[in-house]
Amino acid sequence: MQVxxxxxxxxxxTSVILLRKAVYEDMVTVPEVLEEVRDESSRLYLEVIDLRVEEAREEFIKRVRRAAEATGDVYKLSETDMKLIAKALELGAVIVTDDYAIQNVAKKLGLRFEEIIQRGIEKEFKWIRVCRGCGRKTRYEICEVCGSETRLKRVVKR
Structure with missing residues (x-):
């Protein structure tokens, strides 16, 4: 489905609020972002910016989760992150973040993103689990072959 x-x-x-970079005319976020803003000055900043707060719809959260599973970013994204991407997908909006996992899933879904301070990703990548002991690829935190812990390894898509 085309976005x-x-x-x-x-x-x-959240980082847009914490860094006081909310300079867009039409801004939206999800309620979970507001819960992450705890310091007093950022709470005051929230009161002076024009920001809509909307829930992400479940059908879009499911699409984001599937994309995150495909890229392996499901291991790195929080529920808040997934809901942010889902809201951007629902609205066809630009997502503003420095989080590389969010950017990667956004790219996978055909969404545009803007970075805040950090340079954004240039290529899509995928995370895979690799056993520390035997080196096999697996989906689990503990290798089902040798019982060793696994680690996440980034693979750049060509």
Whole structure:
């Protein structure tokens, strides 16, 4: 399914608020982002910016989860992150974040993203689990062959 992009709407991550970079005309976030903002000055900043707060719809969260599983970012994304991407997908919006896992899944879903301070990702990548003992690829935290712990390894897609 093709995503219809709306470059006027920006879905913002917590870091946009913490860094005082909310400079977009039409900004949206999810309620979970507000829960992550705890310091007093950032709470005051929230009161002066024009920010819509909307729940992410379950059908879009499921699509994001499937994309995150495909890229392996499911191991790195929080529920808040997945809901942010889902809201951007639902609105066809630009997502504003420095989080590489969010950017990677957004790219997989055909969404645009803007970085805040860090340079954004240039290529899509995938995370795989590799056993520390025998070197096999697996989906589990403990290798089902030798019982060793696994680690995440990034593979750049060509």
């Amino acid at each position: 219809r992009l709306n470059s006027n709407v920006h879905v913002i991550d």
